[in-house]
Amino acid sequence: MALAEAILVCLTEKPMSGYDLAKNFDASVGFFWRASHQQIYRELAKLRSRNLVQSEEISQSGKPNRIVHTITDEGRSVVHQWSLKQPRMPSVKDDLLLKFYGFDDIDLGAMVEHMSHRIEQHETRLQTYLKIKARHYDKQELTQLKTGKLIALEMGIENEKQQIKVFTDALVKARALI
Amino acid sequence: MALAEAILVCLTEKPMSGYDLAKNFDASVGFFWRASHQQIYRELAKLRSRNLVQSEEISQSGKPNRIVHTITDEGRSVVHQWSLKQPRMPSVKDDLLLKFYGFDDIDLGAMVEHMSHRIEQHETRLQTYLKIKARHYDKQELTQLKTGKLIALEMGIENEKQQIKVFTDALVKARALI
DNA sequence: AATGTATATGCACAAAAGTGCATAATAACA
DNA sequence: TGTTATTATGCACTTTTGTGCATATACATT
Numbered sequence: 001m002a003l004a005e006a007i008l009v010c011l012t013e014k015p016m017s018g019y020d021l022a023k024n025f026d027a028s029v030g031f032f033w034r035a036s037h038q039q040i041y042r043e044l045a046k047l048r049s050r051n052l053v054q055s056e057e058i059s060q061s062g063k064p065n066r067i068v069h070t071i072t073d074e075g076r077s078v079v080h081q082w083s084l085k086q087p088r089m090p091s092v093k094d095d096l097l098l099k100f101y102g103f104d105d106i107d108l109g110a111m112v113e114h115m116s117h118r119i120e121q122h123e124t125r126l127q128t129y130l131k132i133k134a135r136h137y138d139k140q141e142l143t144q145l146k147t148g149k150l151i152a153l154e155m156g157i158e159n160e161k162q163q164i165k166v167f168t169d170a171l172v173k174a175r176a177l178i
Numbered sequence: 179m180a181l182a183e184a185i186l187v188c189l190t191e192k193p194m195s196g197y198d199l200a201k202n203f204d205a206s207v208g209f210f211w212r213a214s215h216q217q218i219y220r221e222l223a224k225l226r227s228r229n230l231v232q233s234e235e236i237s238q239s240g241k242p243n244r245i246v247h248t249i250t251d252e253g254r255s256v257v258h259q260w261s262l263k264q265p266r267m268p269s270v271k272d273d274l275l276l277k278f279y280g281f282d283d284i285d286l287g288a289m290v291e292h293m294s295h296r297i298e299q300h301e302t303r304l305q306t307y308l309k310i311k312a313r314h315y316d317k318q319e320l321t322q323l324k325t326g327k328l329i330a331l332e333m334g335i336e337n338e339k340q341q342i343k344v345f346t347d348a349l350v351k352a353r354a355l356i
Numbered sequence: 357a358a359t360g361t362a363t364a365t366g367c368a369c370a371a372a373a374g375t376g377c378a379t380a381a382t383a384a385c386a
Numbered sequence: 387t388g389t390t391a392t393t394a395t396g397c398a399c400t401t402t403t404g405t406g407c408a409t410a411t412a413c414a415t416t
Binding site: 005008031079082083086088093094096105117118149154156159165167169170173 | 180183184186187190206207209210211212254257258260261262264265266267268269270271272273274275276277278279280281282283284285288289292295296299325326327329330332333334336337340343344345347348351352355
């Protein structure tokens with residue numbers, strides 16, 4: 001049920017529309033929590049009805065009107081309460097690792113391609129994170145507010161690097177077997 | 179829908195009962211794919227009806243009878259076909275990272291405890307993997323059959339190490355802020 | 357003129373995953 | 387003698403996710 005909290009956490013930064021959130025999810029919180037725009041709109045409706053966000057429609061000419069959501073005090077208190085609860089171990093579900101585990105009955109050539117592709121994806125994400133870090137987290141003007149997000153971001157960066165390393169190593173081993 | 183494949187992959191190693199699979203999931207494939215025993219039994223029923231596994235009831239006195247499932251040739255071919263399909267990026271959902279990202283409205287003391295706990299969990303898992311590696315993947319008797327699983331296992335080991343490192347670093351940073 | 361891309365929101369259905377509960381026998385322990 | 391752990395399977399219900407579809411306009415490209 002933490003999609004609700006993921007959205008609230010995003011909104012602690014600044015008020016956003018569903019569309020903004022969907023993009024934001026791809027860029028930043030995306031590493032910790034993925035969601036499609038449909039899921040986000042659906043959850044926003046629930047948050048609104050629980051009074052955890054306040055929504056304001058902003059007229060735009062041409063494009064559809066934006067509905068900008070602001071986190072309420074009640075919303076912030078929900079985030080705080082949630083932070084006290086012990087998080088569960090993430091239930092990893094990785095197709096690619098699973099395929100590797102099933103090696104014997106598996107197409108090695110396809111695996112090599114899958115892995116190359118995966119490495120590229122992680123590299124793209126790493127670059128994105130590095131850009132975000134460079135732009136938004138300049139050391140000189142680091143506010144207390146941003147420290148947490150910076151640490152989270154750095155964890156994300158380290159994780160991407162690790163994924164690239166692990167898959168590159170595995171790729172070498174897989175190629176040696178063809 | 180890859181729970182089906184996760185089970186099939188496990189069964190390529192040796193025929194197993196639902197109970198065995200549930201334990202196996204905790205120990206080995208568990209890193210790539212988590213599932214409860216209920217989910218596994220449910221999926222096994224489907225696999226049986228699709229003729230991807232063959233099930234044989236083995237009488238036991240005292241305990242309930244075991245139902246041992248063997249992967250069929252059809253099952254193996256499904257695994258092969260599945261291996262050709264491009265895997266999707268795993269959709270990470272980590273409560274703890276998310277909490278970190280929402281730093282401002284969050285209880286730092288609780289966070290420190292959450293992280294210590296998480297580190298312990300990863301350490302336990304790492305030890306488990308290392309034991310599995312030492313016991314079942316002795317270099318002298320490495321068959322072609324086992325190479326894939328070994329690579330997967332080593333990826334798992336590296337990942338656990340990385341998680342421990344990342345969270346330990348973050349823990350230090352978090353403690354400095356209290 | 358037609359096609360594609362970006363902006364912007366959302367419903368409805370389907371698939372997957374998670375949780376609670378139920379059963380049943382043995383062995384070990386307090 | 388009651389309690390808990392282990393072995394072993396599974397139903398029913400709920401929650402969460404994912405996918406397909408629908409709508410509407412502006413601007414740029416082909």
